[in-house]
Amino acid sequence: MRGVVFDGKQVQVVDDLEVRDPGPGEVLVGIAAAGLCHSDLSVVDGTIPFPPPVVLGHEGAGVVEAVGPGVTHVVPGDHVALSTLANCGACADCDRGRPTMCRKAIGMPGQPFSRGGRPLHQFASNSSFAERTVVKAVQAVKIPRDIPLTSAALMGCGVLTGVGAVLNRARVGRGETVVVIGTGGIGLNVLQGARIAGALTIVAVDTNPAKEAVARQFGASHFLNSTDGVREILPTGADHVFECVGHTGLVRTAIDLLDRHGQAVLLGMTAPKAEASFLPAAMFLDKSILGCRYGSSRPQRDIPLYAELYRSGLLLLDELVTATYPVEEFARAVEDAEAGKVARGVLTF
Ligand SMILES: [Zn+2]
Numbered sequence: 001m002r003g004v005v006f007d008g009k010q011v012q013v014v015d016d017l018e019v020r021d022p023g024p025g026e027v028l029v030g031i032a033a034a035g036l037c038h039s040d041l042s043v044v045d046g047t048i049p050f051p052p053p054v055v056l057g058h059e060g061a062g063v064v065e066a067v068g069p070g071v072t073h074v075v076p077g078d079h080v081a082l083s084t085l086a087n088c089g090a091c092a093d094c095d096r097g098r099p100t101m102c103r104k105a106i107g108m109p110g111q112p113f114s115r116g117g118r119p120l121h122q123f124a125s126n127s128s129f130a131e132r133t134v135v136k137a138v139q140a141v142k143i144p145r146d147i148p149l150t151s152a153a154l155m156g157c158g159v160l161t162g163v164g165a166v167l168n169r170a171r172v173g174r175g176e177t178v179v180v181i182g183t184g185g186i187g188l189n190v191l192q193g194a195r196i197a198g199a200l201t202i203v204a205v206d207t208n209p210a211k212e213a214v215a216r217q218f219g220a221s222h223f224l225n226s227t228d229g230v231r232e233i234l235p236t237g238a239d240h241v242f243e244c245v246g247h248t249g250l251v252r253t254a255i256d257l258l259d260r261h262g263q264a265v266l267l268g269m270t271a272p273k274a275e276a277s278f279l280p281a282a283m284f285l286d287k288s289i290l291g292c293r294y295g296s297s298r299p300q301r302d303i304p305l306y307a308e309l310y311r312s313g314l315l316l317l318d319e320l321v322t323a324t325y326p327v328e329e330f331a332r333a334v335e336d337a338e339a340g341k342v343a344r345g346v347l348t349f
């Protein structure tokens with residue numbers, strides 16, 4: 001079968017990939033569509049260290065082809081969106097509704113794939129850039145059949161992370177004020193999360209003026225090319241500032257833009273050893289800085305919720321998919337993503 005493989009030096013689309021059958025508690029999914037996220041490229045450029053060879057891709061949707069022993073929540077033929085959260089479901093963190101904190105969910109990549117008898121790692125417990133993949137039952141979330149799989153493909157990373165950060169982590173309240181720094185795939189989902197939560201003033205900031213129309217479409221009430229103008233719109237600061245770029249200077253800016261009792265939510269990925277500075281004295285006024293992994297999501301609850309919000313017209317998915325590419329054109333999808341031409345490119349199989 002076809003798939004996108006990174007061997008440690010280069011990325012190539014291969015057609016001789018194999019995947020094993022699902023074992024107990026696992027699901028074999030035929031991937032229909034998979035979103036190209038910046039994290040896939042971070043594996044290639046080394047920002048995210050991951051053992052090669054690896055099959056890339058970590059947000060996708062498709063059709064269940066087979067289930068292993070003990071799996072009852074999906075059956076062959078069901079449409080599913082895949083999460084990257086291979087949480088155990090049995091530890092104290094899973095039990096208290098914090099599957100993103102499960103210590104068994106990261107750092108142990110499986111090797112369900114092979115090529116010419118040689119095993120390949122699975123990226124983010126997912127590897128959606130393959131015609132078929134094997135995931136844990138908890139990762140396969142059933143979705144209604146009327147949702148296009150090219151749109152559903154985006155739920156598993158960008159939507160869970162961005163909308164989840166607003167609803168689950170920041171818990172933005174009706175009428176509150178929000179600033180979103182960076183309007184890429186995550187930032188746009190933060191914008192629509194803020195709109196869904198009922199935020200009143202939603203300021204999007206992006207250095208690229210071409211992002212204004214899409215930012216407003218997703219929920220921004222104001223658009224700026226620099227954070228310099230935020231105080232003119234929100235003189236006392238914002239209740240919530242989301243940093244979606246991963247720049248230490250902007251982390252500081254996010255904190256400086258907080259109103260009393262405000263919170264800065266850090267979503268952008270900075271370099272592992274990068275340091276940011278801020279004035280601790282300014283935090284005295286009940287301010288907070290929040291980290292957030294994967295939108296603090298509970299995928300089996302959140303994805304069906306987002307599916308219903310999509311069906312009711314509140315959550316935009318189709319609008320995120322600005323281009324689709326047959327998997328063979330992976331290189332062109334990367335070029336377009338790096339040139340900032342697309343909100344999200346989606347590979348199809
Ligand atoms: Zn991602």
Ligand SMILES: [Zn+2]
Binds near residue numbers: 092
């Ligand atoms: Zn667990």
